[in-house]
Each structure stands twice: as C-alpha cells, then as structure tokens.
Amino acid sequence: MSNVTVCARFRPRSSKEFRDHNDGVCVRGIDAETFVFQDDKEDELTFSLDRVFYEESPQAAVYEFLALPIMRDAVNAINGTIITYGQTGAGKTYSMEGPGIQDCDEHNKGLLQRVVDGMFAQISSLQDIARYTVKLSMPSLSINEFISNSLRDLLDLSKGNIQIKETKTQGILLSGVTEVPVSDSAEALQHLCTGLANRAVGETQMNMSSSRSHCAYFLTIQQDSVKDKRVKTGKLILVDLAGSEKADKTGAEGRVLEEAKTINKSLSALGNVINALTSGSPSKASHIPYRDSKLTRVLQDALGGNSRMALLCCCSPSTSNASETLSTLRFGMRAKHIKASPRASEVKFAKSQEEPSSATKDEKCGRILE
Ligand code: ADP
Ligand code: MG
Numbered sequence: 001m002s003n004v005t006v007c008a009r010f011r012p013r014s015s016k017e018f019r020d021h022n023d024g025v026c027v028r029g030i031d032a033e034t035f036v037f038q039d040d041k042e043d044e045l046t047f048s049l050d051r052v053f054y055e056e057s058p059q060a061a062v063y064e065f066l067a068l069p070i071m072r073d074a075v076n077a078i079n080g081t082i083i084t085y086g087q088t089g090a091g092k093t094y095s096m097e098g099p100g101i102q103d104c105d106e107h108n109k110g111l112l113q114r115v116v117d118g119m120f121a122q123i124s125s126l127q128d129i130a131r132y133t134v135k136l137s138m139p140s141l142s143i144n145e146f147i148s149n150s151l152r153d154l155l156d157l158s159k160g161n162i163q164i165k166e167t168k169t170q171g172i173l174l175s176g177v178t179e180v181p182v183s184d185s186a187e188a189l190q191h192l193c194t195g196l197a198n199r200a201v202g203e204t205q206m207n208m209s210s211s212r213s214h215c216a217y218f219l220t221i222q223q224d225s226v227k228d229k230r231v232k233t234g235k236l237i238l239v240d241l242a243g244s245e246k247a248d249k250t251g252a253e254g255r256v257l258e259e260a261k262t263i264n265k266s267l268s269a270l271g272n273v274i275n276a277l278t279s280g281s282p283s284k285a286s287h288i289p290y291r292d293s294k295l296t297r298v299l300q301d302a303l304g305g306n307s308r309m310a311l312l313c314c315c316s317p318s319t320s321n322a323s324e325t326l327s328t329l330r331f332g333m334r335a336k337h338i339k340a341s342p343r344a345s346e347v348k349f350a351k352s353q354e355e356p357s358s359a360t361k362d363e364k365c366g367r368i369l370e
Contacts, residue, residue, distance in 0.1 A: 005310040006336045007066055008035070009053040010317040011091040023318040026325060029054050037329065040322045046330055055317065058107065062095060063114040066310045070236070071115045071309055075122045075132075076223055077232035079346040081239065081302035082111060085331060086314030088243025089326040096240045097311055102193050110216060111312075112238055116188045119236075121218065130223035135179040136188055138195035141214040141266065141294050151294055153177050154195035154215070164297045171301040179220065192217070199241060199342070214266065215240045216293055229346045237302060241267065241295075244331070245324050269293035271331060273303055278337040305340045 010027055017023045028036045034048045051065050070080035084092035098110035111116075123132045138154035139162055153159040155178040163175040182188040197217055219236040242263040269292040276288045290300045302309055313332040315325040 004006060004338045004340060005050045005311070006063070006313065006332045007048070007051045007053060008049050008313045008315055008332060009057065009062060009091060009284050010055055010315050011094070012055040013318055014089070015317070017316065017318040017320060022163060023320050025317045026319045026322040027054075027315075027317050030155070037326065038151075038322065039326055040319070045326075047333070049313075049332065058093070059098060059109060059111075059114070060107075062312065063111055063118075066312060067111050067115050068118060070308050070310055071118050073123060073128070073342075074219070074234035074236035074361070075119060075223075077223065077234040078342050079235045079237075079301065079307035079345070080342075081237045081299065081307045081309045082298075082312070082316055083239045083241060083310070084111075084312045085241050085244060086328045087245035087316065087321065090242075090243075090314035090316050090321075090324075090328070092240050092312075092314045097196070099299060100191045101189070101196055106295060111149075112192065113185070113189065115219075115238065116192075117185050117234065119221065120185050121186075122365075123221075123367070126223075128226065130225050133222045133224070134182050134188075135220045135222075136182050136191055137177045137179045137220075138219045139174050139177055139216050139218070139298065140195075140199055141298065151298070152198075155180060155191060155199045157198055164294065166300075171306065172297065173217075173244075174298070177218075179218075181241060214242050214263075216298060229349055233345045235301075235307075236301075237307075239299070241270075258260070266293040266295040271334070274331075274334050276340060277303060278334060281294050282305065305338075306342055308339070308342060309313075309340055311335050 013023060013025070026038045028038075029052065030036060030046075032051055035048055037045045037054050037220060039045060052090075067082050074080045084095050086092050094110065096110045096112050098104040098108040098113065101110070101113065104110070104113065119134070123134070126132070136155075140152050140154045141150075150160075150175070151162040151164065153162055159176065159178065162177050165175045166171045167173055171217060180191050182191060199213060217238040220233060221236065222231060222233045224231050244267050245260075245263070246264070269289065272289055272292065273296045288304070290296045290303070296303065301307055311332055313328045315321075315328055336352055
C-alpha cells in the first residue's frame with residue numbers, strides 16, 4: 001500500500017491580485033513540506049504535505065518530485081495518474097503545459113512535455129531489453145451549452161460522445177477513442193498541440209482563457225520483451241481538471257454559469273469518491289459512487305487503487321482567494337488518505353501464444369482499443 005503523493009503549489013501573485021485587491025499573502029512557508037496558512041478569519045492553520053512548491057519553485061522541481069517516479073514506473077508497466085486540481089487561475093494548466101505547449105523554452109516546460117521527454121529517454125535506454133510502443137489519446141470531458149458533460153475525443157472531434165466501458169481484464173476503457181502511435185517527443189508534441197487546439201475555451205472574470213473542461217492525456221506504454229515475447233502495458237494518465245471555484249465568485253452568468261455548475265458537480269463527485277474511499281472499508285468497492293459522474297468513471301481505476309497517483313493542489317497565495325485555497329488544500333488532505341496498491345500489469349504473450357477462443361466477452365470488448 002502506498003499513499004497518494006499530494007503536493008501544493010503556490011503561484012506568484014498575479015498583477016490583478018496586486019492591482020485590484022492590494023492583496024496580502026495567505027501562506028508562510030516553513031520548509032519544503034510544511035506551511036502556515038491564514039484563513040479569511042485570520043486563523044492560522046499548519047499544513048504538512050509531501051512537498052510544497054512556492055512561487056519561486058521551477059517547473060523542473062515539480063516534475064522531478066511529483067511526476068518522474070510515476071513516469072518511470074509506467075515505463076515498467078505500473079499504471080500512474082497525475083492530477084492538477086484547484087480554482088481557475090491557480091496554475092493547473094501552467095503546471096501541466098507551461099505557458100504554452102508549443103513554444104515553451106526548456107525552463108518553462110510543464111509536466112506534460114517533461115513526462116513525454118523523460119519517457120522517451122528512458123525507453124531508448126531500454127531498447128536492448130524490450131521494444132516499446134507508445135500510444136497517445138486525449139479524451140476531454142467538455143462542458144458546453146450544446147453537449148453538456150460529453151466525453152469528446154480531442155484527437156478526432158468527429159467521433160462525438162465517447163462511451164465508457166468497464167471490462168474485467170482491463171478495467172475502464174474509452175470505447176473507440178483515437179489512440180495515435182507516437183515514436184518520439186516531437187511527434188507526441190505535434191498531436192498534443194492538435195488536441196489542445198480543440199479543447200473548449202470559455203471566459204470568466206477569473207481567467208480569460210480558462211478551459212471549461214477536464215482534459216486527460218493518456219499515454220499507453222506497451223513493452224514487448226526482446227527475449228521471450230512477453231507483453232506488458234503501463235498506462236499513464238495526466239489530468240488537467242477544470243477550475244474548482246464557486247460559480248458566484250467568478251461573476252459568471254448564462255452559459256458560463258451553467259458550465260461552472262456542471263464542473264462543480266463533477267468535482268463534487270470526485271470529492272465524494274475520495275470521501276467514500278477514505279472513510280469506508282476499502283473492500284466495499286460497490287459503495288464507491290464512481291458512476292455519479294463521467295469524470296470519476298474515467299478515473300475509476302486510478303482512484304480505485306491500481307495506479308500510483310499524485311495530486312498537485314494549485315493555489316493562489318493571495319488573501320482574496322484564501323477560502324478557495326483552503327478548500328483546495330482540504331481536498332488534497334483528504335486525498336492523502338487514499339490507499340493505493342498498484343500492481344504491474346499482467347504479462348500477456350505476443351499473438352502466436354494467445355488462445356483467442358478462450359477470450360471472455362470482456363476481453364473481446366477490451367480489444368476495441370488494440
Ligand atoms: P488554471 O489552469 O488553474 O486556470 P493557469 O495555469 O492558466 O490557471 O494560470 C493562470 C495564470 O497564472 C497564467 O497566466 C499562468 O501563466 C500564471 N501562472 C500560474 N502558475 C504560475 C507559476 N508557477 N509561475 C508563473 N506564472 C504562473
Ligand atoms: Mg487551466
């Protein structure tokens with residue numbers, strides 16, 4: 001059993017926070033794991049997490065602590081999930097993609113580019129042992145006035161609503177979602193750019209380019225052993241969640257307000273799943289309300305334990321956002337208690353040794369993605 005890695009990241013104060021609110025700062029760092037937080041009643045609360053990244057912390061530090069160990073395990077066929085959570089404008093997308101996925105300098109690259117670079121570097125060092133095939137898919141739980149709460153395929157928008165299937169052998173599958181094979185970082189980046197250009201963008205007062213969708217990046221890493229035809233697969237999921245703020249604070253109205261409500265509903269469902277996982281008996285899996293939202297269904301395997309998991313709680317350091325920051329930190333503290341026991345993927349044998357006739361209905365269904 002291992003715990004979920006939970007970190008907080010405080011971005012620098014924005015010019016708006018300086019200008020409009022002449023804000024103070026609600027966080028005082030103690031060390032790399034502990035900080036004192038001042039809530040809006042000026043009570044001081046001390047938080048200890050696995051790591052705290054303050055405003056001067058570089059992107060590389062976040063990657064090395066939070067994502068690198070999970071990426072390495074995924075190359076060794078242990079599933080991993082990395083999630084950014086927090087109010088709109090708190091730094092989720094910056095942490096995931098940097099200031100812009102396409103023309104980021106080395107220093108600013110986000111978790112996504114670093115994970116992809118690191119993964120291909122590790123794969124190339126293992127070429128003598130196994131042949132690797134990496135596939136990328138980008139499902140997005142998009143919230144908009146026409147197709148509320150639909151799961152879209154950002155690599156092929158013509159596919160419409162993606163269906164979620166559960167199989168005994170492979171867990172949750174996104175039926176028919178585009179999986180593009182990628183052979184190096186440049187190719188992966190090119191597809192990521194296409195997908196991100198398709199991601200829905202809405203406007204709120206909090207952040208003009210906030211994305212009103214939860215976006216997941218799936219990297220499926222299959223290794224075919226050179227020596228004995230054994231096949232193992234690791235799935236690495238990076239999730240950039242939509243903002244967790246209360247709708248009324250953003251001044252949203254009309255369509256944007258409806259979007260915000262739907263987003264809050266799915267984030268509440270995520271919180272409820274975490275509460276159920278951490279407060280009940282872990283064996284009572286049937287009582288975990290994964291089915292309450294598509295977000296929790298897509299993340300079911302990750303939340304349910306067969307995945308290493310890291311959560312980056314992205315926070316504003318400003319007193320004007322103290323209540324949102326506190327709710328983000330509480331979410332993180334709760335997630336800290338999820339127990340995970342990720343297993344290496346089951347070894348399968350390459351086609352010549354398989355017995356197709358004995359495949360169960362579930363397994364057949366699972367082949368949709370192969
Ligand atoms: P979110 O995705 O949580 O809505 P963003 O990642 O878009 O928020 O961040 C909002 C703004 O703050 C962006 O302009 C971003 O460049 C900036 N920002 C966020 N985190 C940092 C950071 N750690 N260092 C510098 N700028 C940051
Ligand atoms: Mg964002």
